Amino acid sequence: MSVKTIGLIHTSATLVPVFQALTNEYLPGIQTFNIVDDSLIKNVIKRGELTPDTARRVVDYVGSAEAAGADFILVTCSSIGAAVEAAAALTQVPVLRVDxxxxxxxxxxxxxxxxxxxxxxxxxxxxxxxxxxxxxxxxxxxxxxxxxxxxxxxxxxxxxxxxxxxxxxxxxxxxxxxxxxxxxxxxxxxxxxxxxxxxxxxxxxxxxxxxxxxxxxxxx
The missing domain is CATH 3.40.50.1860 (Rossmann fold)
Structure with missing residues (x-):
């Protein structure tokens, strides 16, 4: 059986060690990789909402995670949840919003x-x-x-x-x-x-x- 890989997409680098510790504890033997871009959340906060251009970038990151070989994609920021759900419909592997x-x-x-x-x-x-x-x-x-x-x-x-x-x-x-x-x-x-x-x-x-x-x- 091949080793499963989870791609994690974050809008803050501070969440990388948090989720690494959790995956080590609950998902031993599972490989992970991280995509981090804090400009996503900064744009959401600056504009007061998730705008279409930011949402499209979230969808692109989910596509990149799939292309990188993720069997499952977890997006760890609640503020971009709507874009995560949109991305899930365009992706061949399961995509989950963290909340x-x-x-x-x-x-x-x-x-x-x-x-x-x-x-x-x-x-x-x-x-x-x-x-x-x-x-x-x-x-x-x-x-x-x-x-x-x-x-x-x-x-x-x-x-x-x-x-x-x-x-x-x-x-x-x-x-x-x-x-x-x-x-x-x-x-x-x-x-x-x-x-x-x-x-x-x-x-x-x-x-x-x-x-x-x-x-x-x-x-x-």
């Missing part, structure tokens, strides 16, 4: 679902995805979307303490109002680890681990 397995899990856990983000460009696509996956699952849900305004700017300035405090406060508040929380950005996951057990009143889902566990199930 879909997380959205599916949230829909299974509870009716009241909270989505939290530090970027409006991520909050919209992830909220939309959760709604659509609920329809696919035949579940009725109540969605609460929360934007931590200013947290992303703090992170970009290197002020991780302010970012983490703002996200933690929002998480604590949201956990009193919903059955499950979805983190729209993987960068928020480390804040969850700093919360006291008493503050984690409901499951808080982050996409990287859930996505790789989903892939592990596909390859088993």
């Amino acid at each position: 879909q397995p997380m959205a599916d899990k949230a829909v299974q856990i509870g009716k009241k679902i909270g989505v939290i983000a530090t970027l409006p460009t991520t909050l919209g696509p992830t909220s939309d995805l959760v709604r659509r996956r609920a329809v696919v699952a035949g579940q009725e849900i109540e969605l609460t979307s929360v934007l931590c305004e200013g947290a992303f700017d703090a992170l970009m300035k290197g002020d991780t303490a302010t970012h983490d405090t703002m996200v933690a406060t929002a998480l604590k508040d949201l956990s009193t109002r919903v059955d499950v929380i979805v983190l729209a950005q993987a960068s928020m996951a480390r804040v969850v680890d700093t919360l006291d057990a008493s503050d984690k009143k409901v499951p808080i889902l982050a996409s990287p681990t859930i996505a790789i566990q989903h892939l592990a199930a596909q390859f088993s």
Whole structure:
């Protein structure tokens, strides 16, 4: 049996070691390669939305990953999710947006679902995805979307303490109002680890681990 290869497409170099550690843990024996272009997310943030020209570049990267020999392609940025779904229809191998397995899990856990983000460009696509996956699952849900305004700017300035405090406060508040929380950005996951057990009143889902566990199930 030939060794399977996963192509990972990132909009931040900081996610490469995160996903490398996860694939090492859950997908031993699987080969991986990375395509990184942070101009994609910078363009989305600058324009406030995923524009057609940026979406076309995402589709091109997915095509490049297929041409490079990927048996499965995972795109690790939620903000470009719509382009990932478009690319999947044009590709001969499976293509997954990182937050879909997380959205599916949230829909299974509870009716009241909270989505939290530090970027409006991520909050919209992830909220939309959760709604659509609920329809696919035949579940009725109540969605609460929360934007931590200013947290992303703090992170970009290197002020991780302010970012983490703002996200933690929002998480604590949201956990009193919903059955499950979805983190729209993987960068928020480390804040969850700093919360006291008493503050984690409901499951808080982050996409990287859930996505790789989903892939592990596909390859088993």
